[in-house]
Amino acid sequence: MLQVEKVTGGYSLSHAVIHQLTFSVTNAEIVGLIGLNGAGKSTTIKHILGLMSPHTGTIKLDGNSLKEDTKSYRSKIAYIPEVPQFYEELTLWEHLELTALAYQIPTETFLSRANDLLELFRMQRAKKWFPNTFSKGMQQKIMILCAFLVEAKYMVIDEPFVGLDPLAIQAILQLLLEMKQKGMGILLSTHILSMAEKYCDRFLILDQGRIKLAGTLQDIQLQLNQPSISLEECFYKVVND
Numbered sequence: 001m002l003q004v005e006k007v008t009g010g011y012s013l014s015h016a017v018i019h020q021l022t023f024s025v026t027n028a029e030i031v032g033l034i035g036l037n038g039a040g041k042s043t044t045i046k047h048i049l050g051l052m053s054p055h056t057g058t059i060k061l062d063g064n065s066l067k068e069d070t071k072s073y074r075s076k077i078a079y080i081p082e083v084p085q086f087y088e089e090l091t092l093w094e095h096l097e098l099t100a101l102a103y104q105i106p107t108e109t110f111l112s113r114a115n116d117l118l119e120l121f122r123m124q125r126a127k128k129w130f131p132n133t134f135s136k137g138m139q140q141k142i143m144i145l146c147a148f149l150v151e152a153k154y155m156v157i158d159e160p161f162v163g164l165d166p167l168a169i170q171a172i173l174q175l176l177l178e179m180k181q182k183g184m185g186i187l188l189s190t191h192i193l194s195m196a197e198k199y200c201d202r203f204l205i206l207d208q209g210r211i212k213l214a215g216t217l218q219d220i221q222l223q224l225n226q227p228s229i230s231l232e233e234c235f236y237k238v239v240n241d
């Protein structure tokens with residue numbers, strides 16, 4: 001289980017951006033992290049990945065913090081960033097090879113997964129190309145392919161759909177459901193609320209760095225005393241209040 005406990009944090013010690021966040025992501029579920037621009041979604045994700053350290057509070061993966069067991073923590077988590085980050089000197093295929101090396105994926109498993117992913121995301125023809133010749137959506141696909149290649153126990157995804165064509169979006173959603181069935185715990189930050197409602201099991205509504213509501217859609221509807229409204233309507237009620 002990914003366990004975030006009373007986490008307060010930010011970019012300087014004098015100014016917190018996220019406040020007392022407590023939530024968990026367990027195996028075989030997709031948790032939607034939703035909030036307006038600047039609500040603190042990416043900051044929360046950076047804390048989970050260990051790119052930022054909480055001012056107070058703890059983050060544990062299967063009982064251990066990043067400090068307590070760095071190697072195991074890192075090996076259990078895959079990440080799709082909001083903005084593609086890649087090595088200009090490496091081809092798409094070399095990015096996949098590097099990921100396989102970092103996560104110690106056996107060669108046969110790597111070849112089979114990598115080729116399936118290239119097919120699914122229609123990137124076979126680009127596998128020997130360098131990413132700075134790619135379109136924006138193709139660059140984002142490098143991040144997606146590398147993350148799904150790992151089949152880690154947990155996956156953290158920051159707004160993955162921006163700039164992707166409809167077939168690629170469909171492919172991500174299909175993979176998310178497959179990975180969830182295999183037991184992966186997924187934290188998905190997105191602004192596309194209709195998609196979140198359809199694919200996520202639970203939601204965290206973040207507003208100005210605080211969790212305003214959390215739970216299944218039904219839990220959230222009950223907390224708002226509005227039994228049949230959509231996630232989008234719940235969201236507007238929370239952020240407009």
Ligand SMILES: Nc1ncnc2c1ncn2[C@@H]1O[C@H](COP(=O)(O)OP(=O)(O)OP(=O)(O)O)[C@@H](O)[C@H]1O
Binds near residue numbers: 035037039042043044
């Ligand atoms: N590198 C940074 N240095 C200082 N403050 C930052 C930095 N990155 C983000 N912030 C601030 O932290 C707050 C939360 O930003 P964050 O990027 O987590 O929001 P978000 O919910 O991911 O937004 P979006 O939906 O626009 O991606 C904002 O007030 C933002 O100005």
